[in-house]
Amino acid sequence: MKILLVGEYRDGKTLGTCAELIEFAARLGGEATMFLVGSKDALPNFSGTLYLADSTGAGEFNPDGHKKLLLEVIAKEQPQLVVFPHSSYGWDLAPRIALALKAAQVSEVVDLTEDTLIVPCCNSKLRRQVKVKTALTVVTLQAGAFTPQDQASATPHVIELPDAEPGTISFNGYEAAAAGGVDLSKAKVIVSAGRGIGKPENLSMIDALAKALNGEYAASRPVVDAEWAEHSRQVGTTGQTVAPKLYIACGISGAIQHLAGMKKSEFVIAINTDKDAPIGEVADVLAVADLKQLVPLLTAKIAGG
Amino acid sequence: MNILVCIKQVPDMESRFKVNAAGNWYEDTDLAWRMNEYDEYAVEQAVQLKEQVGAAELTVLCIGPERVKETMKKALAMGADKGMHILDPDSHQRDPMTIAAVIADYARQHNFDLIFTGMQSQDRGSAQVGVLVAEMLGIPSLTTLVEFSYADGTISAKRELEGGSRALVSCNTPALVTCQLGLNKPRYPTLPNIMKAKKKELLTAPLADFSTPELQQQTVAVFLPEKRGGGLILEGDPAELADQLLKIIKDKTTVLA
Ligand SMILES: Cc1cc2nc3c(=O)[nH]c(=O)nc-3n(C[C@H](O)[C@H](O)[C@H](O)COP(=O)(O)OP(=O)(O)OC[C@H]3O[C@@H](n4cnc5c(N)ncnc54)[C@H](O)[C@@H]3O)c2cc1C
Ligand SMILES: Nc1ncnc2c1ncn2[C@@H]1O[C@H](COP(=O)(O)O)[C@@H](O)[C@H]1O
Numbered sequence: 154m155k156i157l158l159v160g161e162y163r164d165g166k167t168l169g170t171c172a173e174l175i176e177f178a179a180r181l182g183g184e185a186t187m188f189l190v191g192s193k194d195a196l197p198n199f200s201g202t203l204y205l206a207d208s209t210g211a212g213e214f215n216p217d218g219h220k221k222l223l224l225e226v227i228a229k230e231q232p233q234l235v236v237f238p239h240s241s242y243g244w245d246l247a248p249r250i251a252l253a254l255k256a257a258q259v260s261e262v263v264d265l266t267e268d269t270l271i272v273p274c275c276n277s278k279l280r281r282q283v284k285v286k287t288a289l290t291v292v293t294l295q296a297g298a299f300t301p302q303d304q305a306s307a308t309p310h311v312i313e314l315p316d317a318e319p320g321t322i323s324f325n326g327y328e329a330a331a332a333g334g335v336d337l338s339k340a341k342v343i344v345s346a347g348r349g350i351g352k353p354e355n356l357s358m359i360d361a362l363a364k365a366l367n368g369e370y371a372a373s374r375p376v377v378d379a380e381w382a383e384h385s386r387q388v389g390t391t392g393q394t395v396a397p398k399l400y401i402a403c404g405i406s407g408a409i410q411h412l413a414g415m416k417k418s419e420f421v422i423a424i425n426t427d428k429d430a431p432i433g434e435v436a437d438v439l440a441v442a443d444l445k446q447l448v449p450l451l452t453a454k455i456a457g458g
Numbered sequence: 459m460n461i462l463v464c465i466k467q468v469p470d471m472e473s474r475f476k477v478n479a480a481g482n483w484y485e486d487t488d489l490a491w492r493m494n495e496y497d498e499y500a501v502e503q504a505v506q507l508k509e510q511v512g513a514a515e516l517t518v519l520c521i522g523p524e525r526v527k528e529t530m531k532k533a534l535a536m537g538a539d540k541g542m543h544i545l546d547p548d549s550h551q552r553d554p555m556t557i558a559a560v561i562a563d564y565a566r567q568h569n570f571d572l573i574f575t576g577m578q579s580q581d582r583g584s585a586q587v588g589v590l591v592a593e594m595l596g597i598p599s600l601t602t603l604v605e606f607s608y609a610d611g612t613i614s615a616k617r618e619l620e621g622g623s624r625a626l627v628s629c630n631t632p633a634l635v636t637c638q639l640g641l642n643k644p645r646y647p648t649l650p651n652i653m654k655a656k657k658k659e660l661l662t663a664p665l666a667d668f669s670t671p672e673l674q675q676q677t678v679a680v681f682l683p684e685k686r687g688g689g690l691i692l693e694g695d696p697a698e699l700a701d702q703l704l705k706i707i708k709d710k711t712t713v714l715a
Contacts, residue, residue: 163619214617214625217598239585241619244577245601248554248589257553257674260584269678275581276471279484282679286672293585321598322629330622342713366713378640384622391622399711406471420711421689422703427472433689438706441693450700455707455714 154183157232159223161242162191162208164327170238170294171197172301177236177294181265187309188226190219190317196309203309210316217320220249226314227254232289239293247293256289263298276408277431296390297413334385335369342368343397345388345415346376349404349425349444353381358448359403365455366399373405389414403444407432424448459514463504463538463574464561464591465497467522467529468581475682482677483550484581493529496576498644499637503606504574505537506642510608515539517568521560522549527660534655535647541660544668553675554582558590563668565595572613573634577602585636592634599634600627604641 158174160167167189175197178185186202190211197203204226212218227235227250235250237243239261251258264271269282270292337343344363346356356370363370372382374389388395390410400418405411407423407430415421416435423436424444433439440447469475469489476485493501501518508514518538520526523546530541544560546552565573575588592599604624605616611631616624618638647655690706692699708714 214627241602241617241625244585245589245617248586249593251586252555252590252593255674257555258584258586259675260586272583273683274583274680275469275475275484277683278471278475279477280681280683281582281677282681283675284678285675287674322600322627325626325628327619328616328624328626330624366707368713374639379643387622390620391618399707399713422706428691428693429474430472433685433691434683436689437710438690438692438703440699440703441691442696442699446696447699447703450696451703454700454704 154181154234155230155232156181156183156185156234156236157227157230158185158187159235159237159243159246160187160189160191160197161238161240162189162195163213163242165192165195167191167195167197168238170240170296171199172304173294173296173299174236174238175199175304176301177299180299183234186230186232188223190222193311196311198304198306199309200307201309203311204314205311206314206317211314212317212319212324214322214324215317215320216246216249216322218317219246220253222314222317223250224253235289235291237291237293239295243293247291251291254289254291255287256291257285257287258291258293259283259285260293261295262292263295273409276406277434278429295409331384334383337369337371337386337388337393337395340369340395340397342366342399343371343388343395343418344368344401344403345371345373345405346382346403347373347405348375350376351404351445353379355445356381358445358452362401362448362452362455365452368397368399371395373411402432402436403448405432406430407434459508459511459572460568460570461504461508461514461516461572461574462519462565462568462570463497463500463516463533464519464587465501465529465533466494466576466579467491467520467526468494468579471580477680477682481679483680491525491529493532494576494579496578496580496637496639499639499641500574500576501533501536501538502642502644503637505645507572507608508537517542519544519561519564521546521557521665523547530660531655532647534658534660535652536645537651540658543660543662544665545662546665551677553673554584554586554590555674556670558587558594559671560665560668561587561591562594565591571631572608575634575636577636577638588634588636595632595634597632597634598629599636600629601636602638603635604638606635606641
């Protein structure tokens with residue numbers, strides 16, 4: 154099978170998701186080439202052919218331009234599968250390619266069988282097995298689902314692509330995530346509040362448990378979006394990545410974007426009223442309980458020794 | 459200004475899901491239904507835009523079975539002017555290309571200046587429909603927005619990137635935008651607005667009125683994921699649970715040492 158991988162580059166760096174694309178292709182046993190709008194100074198660790206457009210000439214974020222360049226490479230390579238990371242770059246560009254080629258797109262693939270692709274649904278509570286009917290398939294891969302093995306260092310065979318015209322969308326630079334606040338990466342214990350806390354006043358009981366354990370409190374995204382906690386406390390894909398000795402997730406369902414930020418924690422306790430909550434997948438212990446009752450009781454016990 | 463917002467009705471994600479008899483979707487009885495979370499941000503942004511420009515009409519569109527009308531009424535109570543329900547009892551078996559084609563077909567007949575969608579749906583979660591609609595209509599689409607502003611035919615927005623940084627982007631209308639969590643603070647419909655919404659136009663048309671492409675992909679099975687890790691599940695009286703957790707923290711971690 155011929156596979157075209159679409160790599161991802163941002164702000165001077167080729168992103169780590171490229172290695173996951175390569176791992177996916179290796180698992181399929183296919184013949185892979187890669188497309189990247191990036192830089193000669195940041196080549197991916199890949200041994201095949203790399204079609205490379207320079208991001209200064211092709212625009213770092215230029216969906217129309219990238220689409221045009223990629224469609225030309227697809228016309229030349231005739232792959233059966235085009236693979237993107239399921240990321241802000243991938244989910245933006247992939248449907249543009251799928252429509253142009255009348256290809257089916259299957260998003261957020263986590264696994265595959267001989268002739269089907271497996272994707273999560275309903276916040277990972279279910280899996281869906283999908284069969285594609287088109288000759289060309291576009292897929293996006295869930296971050297972390299195809300964790301690369303140690304890949305021998307390699308240099309691709311580079312074929313340079315021309316610049317791209319500016320399209321209908323202007324890109325006017327980046328804005329960094331708000332600086333300052335707490336550095337959760339150093340905390341040994343993190344007690345994290347999810348939407349299950351119900352109201353902002355309940356954050357204080359999460360903070361109290363964190364203090365009793367000499368740790369920091371953190372939060373899932375809805376708690377930060379509601380401005381109950383500051384962004385520097387957010388754990389996940391669009392927040393911080395943490396790896397404490399103990400992570401206590403209170404009222405957090407365990408969406409993939411949250412897990413991505415905390416699954417390296419050494420020991421995970423989840424407190425949740427829903428026995429089926431996906432956080433159970435990564436928790437060493439799931440206490441099925443109302444956090445409003447259990448958290449203060451636990452804090453008192455710890456304080457009392 | 460003519461504005462469209464596309465919403466989907468999804469089950470509450472805290473529901474206990476069971477696989478249906480056909481084995482290809484979840485059993486849809488005994489579920490609580492709500493508006494796809496991402497679409498609440500889309501509706502709110504569309505209503506704010508309407509309030510900003512004054513002379514605007516905001517249509518809310520939803521494809522699905524009869525019950526989706528309940529969710530559409532929430533959008534009307536939040537401030538949409540009228541509803542277009544495209545009746546399709548089998549919408550859960552359509553692929554993203556089909557859903558997008560139906561929306562695009564409707565949009566072509568109405569010349570919208572701006573279309574709002576969520577970045578993804580919580581149940582199917584393909585994150586495709588918005589971009590596909592825009593590509594079908596040949597208009598620009600800005601995705602994963604956490605900030606949106608509009609002035610004189612130009613949209614200036616911020617796209618969220620991994621790690622929480624943002625890309626500053628802009629384009630001209632007509633255009634489509636997909637809304638990410640946290641874009642704004644979706645309003646709660648007030649009682650007077652809920653009453654007013656009852657009088658707003660909510661049209662229904664069958665799916666057959668729209669052109670649909672051939673199905674490109676099919677769900678062959680839906681199943682519960684295998685329980686991994688085999689973590690311990692504790693249930694029972696909270697005071698006892700607290701004792702058990704304290705013991706576990708002492709025995710299995712070094713944080714109290
Ligand atoms: C591109 C992208 C990036 C994202 N980035 C992040 C990120 O960085 N971080 C992040 O967290 N999310 C992120 N998200 C959002 C993510 O998909 C989820 O929506 C979010 O993590 C859900 O947060 P939650 O678990 O607190 O809320 P919910 O999913 O609503 O879960 C609430 C949980 O609380 C439980 N509960 C309710 N009441 C109680 C009670 N009294 N006691 C105990 N338990 C209770 C419920 O059973 C449920 O499991 C991102 C999403 C996208 C699309
Ligand atoms: N059945 C539907 N009816 C109306 N809009 C929909 C429907 N399905 C998806 N959408 C819109 O498309 C967005 C992305 O959905 P998806 O591609 O399924 O993840 C959603 O947030 C909605 O705005």
